[in-house]
Amino acid sequence: xxxxxxxRIARPAAPRTLCSAGRRYASHGxxxxxxxxxxxxxxxxxPPAGQKRKKEGWENMWYVGIYGxxxxxxxxxxxxxxxxxxxxxxxxxxxxxxxxxxKTDYP
Numbered sequence: 001x002x003x004x005x006x007x008r009i010a011r012p013a014a015p016r017t018l019c020s021a022g023r024r025y026a027s028h029g030x031x032x033x034x035x036x037x038x039x040x041x042x043x044x045x046x047p048p049a050g051q052k053r054k055k056e057g058w059e060n061m062w063y064v065g066i067y068g069x070x071x072x073x074x075x076x077x078x079x080x081x082x083x084x085x086x087x088x089x090x091x092x093x094x095x096x097x098x099x100x101x102x103k104t105d106y107p
Contacts, residue, residue, distance in 0.1 A: 035043065047053050094104045
């Protein structure tokens with residue numbers, strides 16, 4: 001059996017006929033398109049002195065959703081049932097000891 005390097009040399013290369021026009025970009029060849037950096041946070045100019053920034057309609061809903069989800073998650077984790085094997089083993093051992101009439105409480 002000939003070595004694999006000879007087999008690679010003997011095998012013809014597959015022709016490349018995917019695209020004859022050159023590279024294709026996701027922007028369909030129109031070049032890079034992005035918003036130029038302005039130097040302002042999130043592209044917003046700060047309001048003049050003495051005026052407050054006007055919130056957009058989605059911002060309050062976003063705050064309620066994020067902090068509400070955090071609160072609900074914290075409550076659910078606090079009241080999560082203890083399903084560890086160690087807790088189960090302690091309870092099982094106590095029930096078996098009580099069934100045999102042994103003492104389970106220590107002074």
